[in-house]
Amino acid sequence: MKGDYFMKLTQLEYFQTLAKILHYTKAAQVLHISQPSLSYAIASLEKELGVELFAKNGRNITLSPYGETFLEYINQALDILDQGVKAINSIQVATTGEVSIGYIYSLSTSIVPKIVENFKKNEDNAGIKFTYTQNLQKGLLEDLKTGKIDLALCADIDSSVVSVPIIEQELFLVVANGHPLANKKAVTFKSIANLPFILLHEDSALRKKLNLEFKKINVIPNIVAEAQECSATLQYVAHNSGVTIVPQVPGLDYLPVTKIKIKTPGFSRKIYLSWVNTHHPMPPVRKVRNYILEIFMKKETIPPM
Numbered sequence: 001m002k003g004d005y006f007m008k009l010t011q012l013e014y015f016q017t018l019a020k021i022l023h024y025t026k027a028a029q030v031l032h033i034s035q036p037s038l039s040y041a042i043a044s045l046e047k048e049l050g051v052e053l054f055a056k057n058g059r060n061i062t063l064s065p066y067g068e069t070f071l072e073y074i075n076q077a078l079d080i081l082d083q084g085v086k087a088i089n090s091i092q093v094a095t096t097g098e099v100s101i102g103y104i105y106s107l108s109t110s111i112v113p114k115i116v117e118n119f120k121k122n123e124d125n126a127g128i129k130f131t132y133t134q135n136l137q138k139g140l141l142e143d144l145k146t147g148k149i150d151l152a153l154c155a156d157i158d159s160s161v162v163s164v165p166i167i168e169q170e171l172f173l174v175v176a177n178g179h180p181l182a183n184k185k186a187v188t189f190k191s192i193a194n195l196p197f198i199l200l201h202e203d204s205a206l207r208k209k210l211n212l213e214f215k216k217i218n219v220i221p222n223i224v225a226e227a228q229e230c231s232a233t234l235q236y237v238a239h240n241s242g243v244t245i246v247p248q249v250p251g252l253d254y255l256p257v258t259k260i261k262i263k264t265p266g267f268s269r270k271i272y273l274s275w276v277n278t279h280h281p282m283p284p285v286r287k288v289r290n291y292i293l294e295i296f297m298k299k300e301t302i303p304p305m
Contacts, residue, residue, distance in 0.1 A: 007045055009081075010041065011044065011045045012078065013078065014042060015042060016075065019067060019071045024039060042054070051064070099130055099288045100149040103152065103153040104136065105134055105136075105231070106230050106247050106249045108134055109249075110248070111271070112153065136228070137156050137205040141160075145276060150282070150289075151275050151288065167270070167296060168270050169268060169269050170247065172245065172246065172247070172261060173187055173259070174233075174237050174243060174246055174257050175243045179240065186260065186262070189217070189264040192262075197222060198241060199227075201228055213266070234255050235251070237257050238256050275289060
């Protein structure tokens with residue numbers, strides 16, 4: 001402690017009680033200790049401070065000027081300490097607090113909103129607030145490692161964080177409605193590998209997966225454009241600027257495009273719930289993490305919004 005003081009918390013609580021009651025016997029009764037124990041604690045505190053905190057007036061006592069000044073600070077200190085204890089208790093029961101979730105773009109209107117909505121249906125979870133970060137895989141992992149976010153929904157794993165697969169997304173070829181392949185129900189990857197592609201940026205997990213698929217069949221992809229998110233690639237496809245490969249995303253439902261099944265094995269991707277492996281995550285974070293793992297490990301269906 002600054003100033004080399006070694007006073008105990010109990011001494012400060014005893015002083016505060018005695019300063020209110022101004023009677024040793026009555027204060028000792030309130031504190032459930034003996035009067036000699038109270039007298040010894042106060043004497044030790046005065047010795048450490050080098051001043052008298054109480055002035056004797058016959059059988060009565062009053063606060064000395066030093067005691068009055070000290071009491072102001074002790075009241076503040078004990079009040080702040082009490083607030084800290086209450087804050088810790090509220091966190092321990094995990095009914096309040098904040099959880100920051102990061103996710104890749106394709107999950108922004110499907111998985112994440114449904115997870116949060118269903119989580120909050122439990123009244124015990126109503127006080128937990130969420131903040132959201134939408135980013136590419138690389139950015140999410142950086143945010144996770146630096147503590148900017150607590151949990152991340154990613155499409156790839158990283159050895160420096162814990163990653164548990166929770167769902168698998170099928171990947172589709174998407175073409176404009178007037179495209180020659182628009183009437184096809186399914187295609188092989190090899191049959192479409194030389195088409196002009198609009199793909200996600202190199203930093204995205206989906207792009208890395210597709211690069212590996214092209215490499216497997218020894219094809220250098222004809223990439224005519226790149227975009228940061230799936231919805232942007234669909235906009236280009238809708239204007240017949242090329243084709244793309246994406247999971248189920250909202251734009252497929254309202255843009256003039258057609259999704260086609262890719263029957264080549266392996267055209268799906270796993271979505272992982274990731275977090276930094278700390279021994280004591282904040283209770284609200286642990287509660288949300290365990291909830292997500294539980295519903296997906298049980299293969300429960302998240303009701304539509």
